[in-house]
Amino acid sequence: MIKEGKIGPYEASGLIIITIITKVFLSSPRALADYVGTASWYTSIISALTAALGFGFIYFLIKRFPGKDLVHILQLALGRLPGGIFSLALGGYLLFNAALISRELIEALKIFQYPLTPPDFILLFLGLGAFFPVYLGLESISRVAGLWFYLIIFGLLSLLLLAIPLYDVSNLFPILGYGIKRSVGHGIVRSSAYGEVVILALLINSLQGHGHFKRIGLYSIAISGALISFSLLCYTMFENYPVLKENTIPILSVAREIVYGRFFTRFEAVYIFVWTLSSAVAIAIYLYSTITIFSKVINVDDYRPLILPFFITYYSISMFIPDFSSLMLLVEWSREYGSLFLFGIPLIGFIFSLVRGIKGGG
Amino acid sequence: MLKLLKIFLCIVIILSCAGCFDKKEVDDLAYIVAIGVDKGEVDRLRLTIQYATFKQSGGEGGSIEGESDGTMVVTIDCPSLYTGLDMFSTSTSRRFSMLHTKYFVVSKEMARQGEMDRYINALIRFSEIRRNMFMFVSRGKAGDFISETKPALGDDIIKSIELAMEQPYRTGLIPYVNLGRFNEALKSTTHQPVSALVSTNDFKSLKEARHKPQGQVSGGHHIAGEVPRTGGVKAELLGMAVFDGGKMVDELNGDETRLYMMITGAFRRGFFTIRDPEKPDDIVVLDVRYKRKPTIRVDISGDKPRIEVQVRLEGNIVSTQSKINYESDGLQPILERAFERQTKRQMDSLITKTQQTFKADIFNFGKYVARKFPTVQQWEKYNWLDRYPQAVINTKVDFTIRRSGMMLETAPTQQTEEISE
Numbered sequence: 150m151i152k153e154g155k156i157g158p159y160e161a162s163g164l165i166i167i168t169i170i171t172k173v174f175l176s177s178p179r180a181l182a183d184y185v186g187t188a189s190w191y192t193s194i195i196s197a198l199t200a201a202l203g204f205g206f207i208y209f210l211i212k213r214f215p216g217k218d219l220v221h222i223l224q225l226a227l228g229r230l231p232g233g234i235f236s237l238a239l240g241g242y243l244l245f246n247a248a249l250i251s252r253e254l255i256e257a258l259k260i261f262q263y264p265l266t267p268p269d270f271i272l273l274f275l276g277l278g279a280f281f282p283v284y285l286g287l288e289s290i291s292r293v294a295g296l297w298f299y300l301i302i303f304g305l306l307s308l309l310l311l312a313i314p315l316y317d318v319s320n321l322f323p324i325l326g327y328g329i330k331r332s333v334g335h336g337i338v339r340s341s342a343y344g345e346v347v348i349l350a351l352l353i354n355s356l357q358g359h360g361h362f363k364r365i366g367l368y369s370i371a372i373s374g375a376l377i378s379f380s381l382l383c384y385t386m387f388e389n390y391p392v393l394k395e396n397t398i399p400i401l402s403v404a405r406e407i408v409y410g411r412f413f414t415r416f417e418a419v420y421i422f423v424w425t426l427s428s429a430v431a432i433a434i435y436l437y438s439t440i441t442i443f444s445k446v447i448n449v450d451d452y453r454p455l456i457l458p459f460f461i462t463y464y465s466i467s468m469f470i471p472d473f474s475s476l477m478l479l480v481e482w483s484r485e486y487g488s489l490f491l492f493g494i495p496l497i498g499f500i501f502s503l504v505r506g507i508k509g510g511g
Numbered sequence: 512m513l514k515l516l517k518i519f520l521c522i523v524i525i526l527s528c529a530g531c532f533d534k535k536e537v538d539d540l541a542y543i544v545a546i547g548v549d550k551g552e553v554d555r556l557r558l559t560i561q562y563a564t565f566k567q568s569g570g571e572g573g574s575i576e577g578e579s580d581g582t583m584v585v586t587i588d589c590p591s592l593y594t595g596l597d598m599f600s601t602s603t604s605r606r607f608s609m610l611h612t613k614y615f616v617v618s619k620e621m622a623r624q625g626e627m628d629r630y631i632n633a634l635i636r637f638s639e640i641r642r643n644m645f646m647f648v649s650r651g652k653a654g655d656f657i658s659e660t661k662p663a664l665g666d667d668i669i670k671s672i673e674l675a676m677e678q679p680y681r682t683g684l685i686p687y688v689n690l691g692r693f694n695e696a697l698k699s700t701t702h703q704p705v706s707a708l709v710s711t712n713d714f715k716s717l718k719e720a721r722h723k724p725q726g727q728v729s730g731g732h733h734i735a736g737e738v739p740r741t742g743g744v745k746a747e748l749l750g751m752a753v754f755d756g757g758k759m760v761d762e763l764n765g766d767e768t769r770l771y772m773m774i775t776g777a778f779r780r781g782f783f784t785i786r787d788p789e790k791p792d793d794i795v796v797l798d799v800r801y802k803r804k805p806t807i808r809v810d811i812s813g814d815k816p817r818i819e820v821q822v823r824l825e826g827n828i829v830s831t832q833s834k835i836n837y838e839s840d841g842l843q844p845i846l847e848r849a850f851e852r853q854t855k856r857q858m859d860s861l862i863t864k865t866q867q868t869f870k871a872d873i874f875n876f877g878k879y880v881a882r883k884f885p886t887v888q889q890w891e892k893y894n895w896l897d898r899y900p901q902a903v904i905n906t907k908v909d910f911t912i913r914r915s916g917m918m919l920e921t922a923p924t925q926q927t928e929e930i931s932e
Binding site: 186187260261262263264265266267270274277317319320322323324325326327328388389390391392395402405406408411414 | 520527531532533635638641642643670673691694695698699700701875878879881882884885886887888889890
């Protein structure tokens with residue numbers, strides 16, 4: 150049994166919210182604008198509602214097995230081997246996401262800030278930033294998330310609010326974007342954007358009971374949904390819809406145009422600070438979740454010796470992506486099919502536990 | 512072991528803080544202030560850049576050709592903008608940086624070729640370029656405009672340019688257009704791009720009266736390069752260039768630019784000179800600003816789209832030559848209606864010009880029309896930019912005089928009968 154320590158509701162919510170909203174700093178707003186045009190801001194609300202529904206199934210599953218985390222529940226519901234395989238698939242997806250987010254951040258930094266620095270060099274430092282919190286354990290990661298939570302939220306909101314003079318409400322029209330059907334469809338498919346809430350089911354024994362689990366999960370989805378939707382609303386008002394899909398790093402483009410007089414300019418410095426902090430937290434929790442899933446599946450009590458091999462795997466996946474276009478394809482694949490891993494696997498566990506009538510503490 | 516690792520990491524962090532692959536010392540770079548593009552003779556483009564030399568003007572530093580007022584202006588014929596920068600480096604020890612570039616100017620000749628989108632896309636893509644860089648079209652050579660852009664007061668060229676960019680808000684005689692907004696308009700389905708118009712003034716207009724005003728009293732009927740003046744800096748900003756997509760199709764003078772600003776909601780303040788409604792040989796000067804932002808209503812139910820524009824202005828009396836007491840309750844409305852009539856007439860004339868002459872919705876009426884459509888597909892099928900010339904546009908101007916300055920009444924000038932006769 151891995152000793153993961155205890156984390157409070159605030160820290161757990163902060164951890165999940167930061168991990169979810171990290172995507173808004175990267176290329177996701179551009180992709181969403183490409184698919185649904187002016188409707189991206191409420192498409193994200195549809196995604197959040199779908200994710201809340203998915204979380205509902207996770208909650209009922211967890212409730213059926215008090216005192217058990219998702220890995221053990223899957224092994225009980227599906228059998229040891231199939232449960233292990235499904236758990237490893239979930240872990241693999243989280244590792245893949247860590248690699249994608251790191252590479253997206255690196256590519257964005259290379260385009261914008263460090264054109265001559267080799268990507269592996271940036272990844273080394275970014276990875277080390279995640280490596281040490283993972284080594285120190287869940288309590289350290291969640292304390293860091295709790296510490297940085299307000300800073301990240303304040304940074305994001307202040308940038309979006311400072312850019313108010315750049316917004317034009319008319320850019321929100323035609324209000325239905327490329328059509329309600331397309332918006333709802335993409336909203337449901339892209340519910341994976343909020344899928345990180347499943348991490349709570351992996352950390353259930355570190356939380357303070359099922360009541361907290363439900364509250365933390367729903368609050369996390371609601372708060373991150375509001376933040377992402379507000380960011381997308383601001384971005385949509387920033388430019389006409391044909392131009393929204395042009396920007397590689399949308400929110401950075403907004404931040405770069407903020408000017409107050411001749412002195413208060415270049416607010417992107419705030420953006421890069423917030424962006425890096427949130428990515429570091431997201432990568433750390435992705436890696437931690439992956440490593441602990443693997444440890445639980447192979448029944449190893451100390452996950453620390455696994456950090457280095459997983460770090461090398463994460464590093465290799467991230468560096469294996471040849472170029473930005475391939476990265477964008479993979480990111481889109483991850484957003485579109487991510488729900489199958491993040492919500493689909495717990496749902497399979499829930500259905501099997503119902504069909505097989507398995508419940509209880511094992 | 513952990514202790515050793517911590518020490519190793521501390522060393523790595525300390526060393527990496529000293530700089531890495533992308534380190535740039537502030538004085539290792541040459542900061543470009545302005546970029547100008549003309550048609551090339553030897554190669555595709557003639558690229559002119561102005562960069563800061565950080566030398567005080569008036570010193571010994573003027574010995575290099577092109578150097579003056581703390582900046583250097585250099586020109587090169589090259590195949591592309593970025594290759595041109597590399598080519599400039601053959602004669603400069605420092606790397607050129609566009610992190611502090613203030614404006615991009617393209618010659619009218621190039622803008623007329625219809626390839627503006629090529630240059631704008633190239634600029635937008637490059638991370639050093641900021642989208643709030645200003646965008647100009649030069650009626651003459653872009654290189655000449657850059658060479659003649661000098662600080663009239665003080666040594667600081669950057670401050671001088673930045674203050675010049677506040678002109679749209681002080682006078683309304685040039686529009687406020689930056690690279691980001693120009694790029695947006697280029698690709699927009701609701702409107703067409705415009706740009707501030709600039710030129711160098713050879714000071715001949717003052718003597719030759721090349722464009723003698725016919726019944727004009729406003730002073731804003733001129734265009735960049737033709738203001739009748741002498742002395743001061745030769746570079747001039749006045750009027751605007753109108754585009755249809757990437758092609759420049761026409762020019763608007765200062766008065767038309769002010770009306771454009773009024774309709775689009777960008778106008779802040781300006782002094783307007785009109786004929787005295789009671790004594791047409793005399794003039795009245797008004798300090799005009801918005802009472803409220805303009806209201807634009809759209810109806811697309813009929814065959815032709817109908818647009819109602821209402822502009823609400825207020826102002827102060829600055830000068831009345833006729834000494835008629837327009838400050839009084841009875842006469843104030845006469846002046847108000849006269850200004851409304853004149854502004855409406857000019858506004859209607861400008862709108863007709865945009866519909867019939869260059870067929871481009873520069874006012875962004877399209878954004879109000881787009882609100883009537885639920886989906887992008889339906890909106891794009893409506894094809895607003897092609898429909899704009901058929902639109903029926905009605906304007907209404909509402910003007911109120913608020914104050915009469917430091918004089919509440921004009922007392923008559925006393926003179927002998929001989930002089931009066």
